[in-house]
Amino acid sequence: MNKNYIEVNNESYVSVELKGYLDGLRLIIDSDASIAEIELAIKQRLANLGDSLTGTTVKIEQLNRSLSSEEVSYFYSLMQREYGLVPPYTDEEIVDSSQLTSPSAEQPIRGIPANPPNTSIYHESLSEEKEKAELIRHTLRSGQVERFLEGNIVVIGDVNPGAEVTASGDIIILGNLRGIAHAGALGNIAAAVIAMNMEPTQLRIGNVITRPPPRKHRRKPAMEVARIKQGNVIVEDFEGF
Amino acid sequence: MGRVIVITSGKGGVGKSTCVANIGTALALSNKKVAVVDADIGLRNLDVIMGLESRVVYTSMDVIDGSSTLERALVKDRRVENLKLLAASQRNNKNDVEPEQMRDMCLKLKEENDYVLVDSPAGIEQGFRNAASAAEEALVVTTPEVSAVRDADRIIGLLQSEEIHKIDLIINRLNPTMVAKGDMLDSEDVLDILSINLIGVVPEDSNIVGSTNRGQPLIHDSKTGAAGAYRRISERIEGKEVPIPEFKVDGTFARFWGKLLGKRDGEIS
Numbered sequence: 001m002n003k004n005y006i007e008v009n010n011e012s013y014v015s016v017e018l019k020g021y022l023d024g025l026r027l028i029i030d031s032d033a034s035i036a037e038i039e040l041a042i043k044q045r046l047a048n049l050g051d052s053l054t055g056t057t058v059k060i061e062q063l064n065r066s067l068s069s070e071e072v073s074y075f076y077s078l079m080q081r082e083y084g085l086v087p088p089y090t091d092e093e094i095v096d097s098s099q100l101t102s103p104s105a106e107q108p109i110r111g112i113p114a115n116p117p118n119t120s121i122y123h124e125s126l127s128e129e130k131e132k133a134e135l136i137r138h139t140l141r142s143g144q145v146e147r148f149l150e151g152n153i154v155v156i157g158d159v160n161p162g163a164e165v166t167a168s169g170d171i172i173i174l175g176n177l178r179g180i181a182h183a184g185a186l187g188n189i190a191a192a193v194i195a196m197n198m199e200p201t202q203l204r205i206g207n208v209i210t211r212p213p214p215r216k217h218r219r220k221p222a223m224e225v226a227r228i229k230q231g232n233v234i235v236e237d238f239e240g241f
Numbered sequence: 242m243g244r245v246i247v248i249t250s251g252k253g254g255v256g257k258s259t260c261v262a263n264i265g266t267a268l269a270l271s272n273k274k275v276a277v278v279d280a281d282i283g284l285r286n287l288d289v290i291m292g293l294e295s296r297v298v299y300t301s302m303d304v305i306d307g308s309s310t311l312e313r314a315l316v317k318d319r320r321v322e323n324l325k326l327l328a329a330s331q332r333n334n335k336n337d338v339e340p341e342q343m344r345d346m347c348l349k350l351k352e353e354n355d356y357v358l359v360d361s362p363a364g365i366e367q368g369f370r371n372a373a374s375a376a377e378e379a380l381v382v383t384t385p386e387v388s389a390v391r392d393a394d395r396i397i398g399l400l401q402s403e404e405i406h407k408i409d410l411i412i413n414r415l416n417p418t419m420v421a422k423g424d425m426l427d428s429e430d431v432l433d434i435l436s437i438n439l440i441g442v443v444p445e446d447s448n449i450v451g452s453t454n455r456g457q458p459l460i461h462d463s464k465t466g467a468a469g470a471y472r473r474i475s476e477r478i479e480g481k482e483v484p485i486p487e488f489k490v491d492g493t494f495a496r497f498w499g500k501l502l503g504k505r506d507g508e509i510s
Binding site for chain 2: 139141142143144158160161162176178
């Protein structure tokens with residue numbers, strides 16, 4: 001990838017590069033310019049990416065400039081909010097795996113909290129803050145795409161083959177799921193997909209992509225839930241959260 | 242004032258033009274004034290299927306650029322009164338026409354006719370948008386194949402976003418023997434995905450190819466098989482309650498007798 005230096009005010013310069021590695025993307029910032037100018041350069045670099053990288057981990061690396069940790073986390077939250085890029089795991093969150101077992105719990109935005117989330121505070125904040133959900137009142141047909149990266153999606157209707165639903169939280173389909181559903185699109189592996197009739201083309205939860213085995217026999221449609229258990233996406237009868 | 246109906250499918254080769262030719266003829270045979278419009282500019286074939294190719298002088302393109310009037314460009318079908326065709330230009334392509342121009346033409350035709358049937362090209366690009374621009378209702382044609390159903394689903398979504406909400410489905414070329422063997426989707430499978438109103442099921446009929454090649458819509462010569470299905474669809478378009486017969490092979494016994502008596506594949510049992 002070419003280094004695109006953008007000259008600012010004849011004195012400072014900004015270079016923002018995006019490189020792909022096995023464990024995700026790295027955003028390499030080389031600049032002595034102000035925060036606002038770096039932000040502009042990041043936006044310019046990421047503007048044309050589209051939806052393809054949603055849920056990908058991105059790590060910020062700096063050449064010859066040290067951004068403060070507040071500045072770095074500001075950029076992480078910007079990239080997550082605007083482009084769906086996920087900050088890398090930090091050590092304290094790996095220790096804090098107890099939260100991942102609660103399927104409805106929305107994870108705190110990774111990488112941002114300066115102090116590791118305390119379980120009791122976390123649950124308290126959850127009960128106070130209501131989760132957002134987007135409500136879709138029609139069938140999603142082939143080629144139609146719904147994305148909501150601020151919470152859950154509820155579809156009253158079918159998701160047909162060729163249609164796609166993406167949410168940062170859970171996806172609930174009051175109808176047939178035959179297209180693609182991507183829950184926890186910003187990396188929340190505790191997210192779930194629930195459908196009245198689960199026959200998806202593809203299921204994605206967090207960064208796990210699965211293709212369900214074809215059903216040999218037609219069965220009576222029943223409400224089912226798909227979520228990650230021990231690293232695999234498991235589909236089972238839905239019996240409430 | 243008549244009704245403007247676009248016939249569309251997304252996928253090519255599912256029988257849109259054949260549907261337009263036969264349903265248009267059927268409506269005209271029941272004394273309705275009908276104009277059929279070929280919107281497949283650059284790849285016209287409705288005039289060929291209707292056997293009117295040799296009589297086309299002006300096309301819709303000539304009407305748009307002003308070298309012909311609309312009345313003069315309409316080709317009358319001599320076999321049936323009240324049926325006219327507006328042919329597509331072979332020399333131009335779909336981007337030479339704007340949706341507004343298409344809409345203006347259809348609105349004029351609508352004043353003089355009871356039905357304006359617009360034969361849409363395959364695809365979802367400008368040609369489709371032109372065809373759909375004037376329509377208030379749509380007939381979506383699909384065959385019982387997964388790929389055709391997928392495209393029909395896409396088209397239904399696009400029609401809805403163009404504010405066309407009266408959308409009816411024609412399942413074309415259903416082969417009852419293959420359905421019975423489990424090799425083909427049946428109407429129920431198709432409706433399960435598309436969930437719109439089914440206005441007719443046309444059985445596969447080997448006579449269609451011959452009639453298309455001769456330029457004589459099958460409905461002139463036959464009352465059964467596909468022709469019967471097209472006639473019933475035209476009656477349903479006119480608002481009559483006509484039940485959709487089930488094209489089913491009654492078990493192996495009937496198939497055996499069918500073979501013994503030399504029945505054609507796909508003939509209604």
